[in-house]
Amino acid sequence: MLKVVALVSGGGTNLEAILNAIASGEIPDTQMAAVISNNRDAYALERARGRGIPACCVSPKDYPERSLFYQDLIKEIDGFSPDLIVLAGFLVVIPPELVERYAGKIINIHPSLIPSFCGKGYYGLKVHEAALAKGVKVTGATVHFVDEGTDTGPIILQKAVAVEEGDTPEILQRRVMEQAEWKILPEAIRLIAQDRVRLENGRVRIL
Ligand code: GAR
Numbered sequence: 001m002l003k004v005v006a007l008v009s010g011g012g013t014n015l016e017a018i019l020n021a022i023a024s025g026e027i028p029d030t031q032m033a034a035v036i037s038n039n040r041d042a043y044a045l046e047r048a049r050g051r052g053i054p055a056c057c058v059s060p061k062d063y064p065e066r067s068l069f070y071q072d073l074i075k076e077i078d079g080f081s082p083d084l085i086v087l088a089g090f091l092v093v094i095p096p097e098l099v100e101r102y103a104g105k106i107i108n109i110h111p112s113l114i115p116s117f118c119g120k121g122y123y124g125l126k127v128h129e130a131a132l133a134k135g136v137k138v139t140g141a142t143v144h145f146v147d148e149g150t151d152t153g154p155i156i157l158q159k160a161v162a163v164e165e166g167d168t169p170e171i172l173q174r175r176v177m178e179q180a181e182w183k184i185l186p187e188a189i190r191l192i193a194q195d196r197v198r199l200e201n202g203r204v205r206i207l
Pocket residue numbers: 008009010011012013014015044088089090091109110111122123124127177181
């Protein structure tokens with residue numbers, strides 16, 4: 001049984017896609033052990049509670065120093081002994097201690113085709129604003145392992161999505177979610193649950 005902890009910051013539509021895929025059996029032998037947010041008002045926490053999944057908030061606003069926030073965040077995660085940590089729209093930089101402790105066990109969904117429109121400052125709607133400003137005709141989403149960098153870890157899955165005439169950042173974000181994110185994030189977890197994802201020389205091989 002793969003024990004997953006999801007870290008979230010906002011609406012939680014990616015979380016919902018994962019929970020649906022676990023419930024339907026599309027992702028086998030997997031349990032969502034807990035959902036943790038940096039944002040007390042994240043609707044993602046409601047989605048988790050509605051399904052009886054432990055959900056809590058560790059907010060940086062409650063700590064005088066970043067390092068103390070990170071300490072408690074790691075303590076909270078450790079309490080659930082996860083096999084996999086999923087950053088499902090977690091808009092906080094992950095501390096190196098967490099990456100080290102869970103090396104090869106943290107995955108992230110990013111709403112672009114990495115290495116485009118990623119790294120520091122590219123999150124949420126900003127990614128789609130930048131894609132539209134550049135005038136790209138194709139964008140998409142990426143699921144990757146998390147390393148010490150921002151959006152630099154080995155790529156597991158990507159899916160392309162067309163940009164259409166008249167798109168606004170909001171319309172494009174929705175299309176990228178529907179056509180890419182909600183598909184490849186559950187798919188990546190399914191492959192990991194089936195032990196079909198190998199990290200070899202910094203690259204991912206799917207068996
Ligand atoms: C998603 O589009 C996700 O890819 C993005 O935040 C959104 C969260 O939506 N993540 C990042 O930008 C990470 N750099 P959700 O809460 O509805 O899943």
